[in-house]
Amino acid sequence: MEDAAGSSADAGDGLGGVRLVDYCGVLANSAWPRTPVARRALLHRFEILRPQCMTHAPFLAVLGALWLEEGEPAQAMVWLERSLMLQPEQLGAQADHALALAALGETAARDALAQQWAHRADVPPALLQRLNQRPVAKSSDQPGGGGQSATPANTVDGWVFYSEASALSGYESNLSYSPRLNELTLTPPNEPPVTLSVSSRPRRGAALVTEQSGQLAYSPRQGMIVQAGVQGSIRHAPSESSTDWHHIQVVGAVSQQWDLWRGGLQASVTQVGGALSEAYQLARFGVSVDREAIGCGIRLTIEGENRKHEQTASQDGRTVGALWSQQCPLPGNNWVWGFALRRSVDSPVDPSRPGGVQRQTSLGLRLAGALNGRYRLELGWRSGLVTDSAGYNVLIRDGAIRRLNQHQFSLELARSLQLSWMQGAEGLIQVTAARQLSNLPIFPYTGVSVYGGLRWRW
Structure with a gap:
């Protein structure tokens, strides 16, 4: 037989x-880092593969979110906008895009999105809460920040x-x-x-x-x-x-x-x-x-x-x-x-x-x-x-x-x-x-x- x-x-x-790993997809599904050092380590991995993942919408969405957490909304906007051009329906990327605009002083998009999503059953409550957050502080102001960079053990x-x-x-x-x-x-x-x-x-x-x-x-x-x-x-x-x-x-x-x-x-x-x-x-x-x-x-x-x-x-x-x-x-x-x-x-x-x-x-x-x-x-x-x-x-x-x-x-x-x-x-x-x-x-x-x-x- x-x-x-x-x-x-x-x-x-x-x-x-067994297929070789789709690194764009693997990084896009990474667990969200809990500390600034872990966040910068993950961001470093994203930047290494960014040229090869320019058409991977989830990858670009997470890259934008990482830059937003680093207190760089202008840099985040670049990748969030590209991600939404590829896949406009991404709820997380839409929220991060609105938050990045708010951090740059344009709060209208954030407020409009929060109102639009207020009664939608498919929007997670945590996502609605994020829309009411204050703009992200600069990474140097975050505990454990100080502008340090870190390379993860599996990036050499x-x-x-x-x-x-x-x-x-x-x-x-x-x-x-x-x-x-x-x-x-x-x-x-x-x-x-x-x-x-x-x-x-x-x-x-x-x-x-x-x-x-x-x-x-x-x-x-x-x-x-x-x-x-x-x-x-x-x-x-x-x-x-x-x-x-x-x-x-x-x-x-x-x-x-x-x-x-x-x-x-x-x-x-x-x-x-x-x-x-x-x-x-x-x-x-x-x-x-x-x-x-x-x-x-x-x-x-x-x-x-x-x-x-x-x-x-x-x-x-x-x-x-x-x-x-x-x-x-x-x-x-x-x-x-x-x-x-x-x-x-x-x-x-x-x-x-x-x-x-x-x-x-x-x-x-x-x-x-x-x-x-x-x-x-x-x-x-x-x-x-x-x-x-x-x-x-x-x-x-x-x-x-x-x-x-x-x-x-x-x-x-x-x-x-x-x-x-x-x-x-x-x-x-x-x-x-x-x-x-x-x-x-x-x-x-x-x-x-x-x-x-x-x-x-x-």
Whole structure:
């Protein structure tokens, strides 16, 4: 089963399950600094990547807010106005823009906005309170200010570092993605069908998943970002240790910005292994073009993949595909939605591979946003269709051509823990439900997993 399930598992994910960090988005979602020194450290990180994030509206909105807190309303105005030109519906940026005008002596916009929002149910009370604040004092007048500058530990000479680790425990109803079968009918050529009694049941049980990644970015010149990263993850099921697996991936990329356009190259090498499945390696390369349009980020990627198994060379394959993805903000709030459409063809290295050429199509949908100041919700749905070009096995339904319909739903609820000694930590609940349908009886499966634990980003 691995030739189908493995080759299509990443459908809709571009160049793999692990993607290089979108540093503009990561910084835009940073926890708000609690001290002037921490604020200047974050501002320093923003200024390093500002040339590459000039079309990222949330990034520019936070940059303006940081300058406003520093007591520089004129500087804040530059980035807040640009942010609102890209995404006019941002409530936080609208409030900061009005406050910046008030700090410069033009209070009419602040007062008008406060009156306009007074009876709107979608405006958080804290945002209304901010509109009635006094102008921000100069940073040198703030406690602990004094005009000092600080460089964060993960920013060195223009290099920006990003790390993430998570530890989750939970339960899976199908640890090995096995079918549920009581009997199997074989169809030998020129002979009557033979029905065999079999016993195939999903393995279920508790499991632990740990993951760690580290990434860095550097800007050698304006508009260019060079990135590299490594990620590893392990799953261990104490009662079903034969289903354990491990995964490690190394990724590199370079991108260049030209006004509203960005072009990029990305490459990755992935190693996947486990007791039940044969280890295999994926080498991927992609070329992408991005553009900001009507507040949305749009990307087209052309990618290629070479898959090599450790022992069974007949399962090796080469894939060529195209991915169209788009992410847009929802009007009037800080939620975003997106989709990814992928089409690919997986050609076998060995012509005798069961099923021959695989044609894969998948569609992924995503919705993510903040429920309030400390909770964040992300929902995802992915559906895919895999069709072979030749019969899979003459002993199964007279060599019928295999078709797979794959569906997966995911939910992640995160809560910021706001720990002074562990900034960037959050509690997690993750729920995933997967189902694969097929016209051949050995391929269908269903599985549900529920995990909870801790994730730390720094």
